[in-house]
Amino acid sequence: MTRDWVIDEHRHAGEEHRDPEQVARYDEKLPFDPIPELEHLVDYGLTEDETIIDFGTGTGVFPLAAAEYCDQVIAIDISESMLDVAREKADDEGVRNVEFVHDGLVSYEHEGDPASFAFSKNVFHHLPDFWKVEALKTVGDTLEPGGIFRLHDLVYSFDLRDSTEEIKAWLEARKSTAFTEEELYNHFREEFSTYDFLFESMLRETGFKILDSTYQESFYAAYTCEWRGDSH
Ligand SMILES: C[S@@+](CC[C@H](N)C(=O)[O-])C[C@H]1O[C@@H](n2cnc3c(N)ncnc32)[C@H](O)[C@@H]1O
Known part of the structure; x- marks a missing residue:
């Protein structure tokens, strides 16, 4: 059957994530310390025997650090430019237990044993809500029952009646950052961040139990979830 009705994930991934010149500056623009995240997963049972899958891995910051904490890391991204940078870093650092x-x-279809951990940071907002649900189903399909999914994304936790004021304040606060005005506007015009109550509902409906959630500055969310399996 034709798959023409399926979303073009590459097109929705964002020009800044496909363009090699912009990708080369990504780590400087958006520095990220993965250690607190890994320590959080250790608290949830991550050991050297586990496999962890990183969905939307970008330049590989998370998987290269995770490689020291577990047996195997699978790092998935729709952008070849991102993966080129990540692979080069892995080669330079001699890391052998990350599969890109x-x-x-x-579209990802997992083969082999289910993983015990999954991670994704700042990726889901590239997909409209229907496709977020399809992506959450993908994550569930990769995990063993009881598996842990740690998710970060830009999620709105302000009162929906205050959306205009909240967004104006967020844009104003980012005026003198590494982001252009166009990039900041595009987060609302072209991308698909959604409200906390919708995201939580999508997680529950797709079989995840939310074990902890944090909301920061009304725009950033982090969830730790347990995969309940298809029988949820
Ligand atoms: C904002 S970056 C975050 C990268 C990384 N997770 C981090 O926090 O450093 C978003 C990444 O998700 C990737 N991406 C966007 N949509 C995707 C999709 N549908 N499937 C896989 N990767 C996707 C982009 O190519 C990009 O590398």
Whole structure:
């Protein structure tokens, strides 16, 4: 059957994530310390025997750090430019237990044993809500029952009646950052961040139990979830 009705994940991934010149500056623009995240997963049972899958891995910051904490890491991204940078870093650092996979959150099909941990940071807002649900189903399909999914994204936790004021304040606060005005506007015009109550509902409906959630500055969310399996 034709798959023409399926979202083009590459097109939705954002020009800044496909363009090699912009990708080369990504780590400087958006520095990220993965250690607190890994320590959080250790609190939830991550050991050297586990496999962890990173959905939307970007330049590989998370998987290269995770490689020291577990047995195997599978790092998935729809952007070849991102994966080129990540692979180069892995080669330079001599990291051998990270498998890089060129695929999408929706289209990825896991083969082999289910993983015990999954991670995704700042990726889901590239997908409209229907496709977020399809992507959450993908994550569930990769995990063993009881598996842990740690998710970060830009999620709105302000009162929906205050959306205009909240967004104006967020844009104003980012005026003198590494982001252009166009990039900041595009977060609302072209991308698909959604409200906390919708995201929580999507997680529950797709079989995840939310174990902890944090909301920061009304725009940033982090969830730790347990996969309940298809029988949820
Ligand atoms: C904002 S970056 C975050 C990268 C990384 N997770 C981090 O926090 O450093 C978003 C990444 O998700 C990737 N991406 C966007 N949509 C995707 C999709 N549908 N499937 C797989 N990767 C996707 C982009 O190519 C990009 O590398």
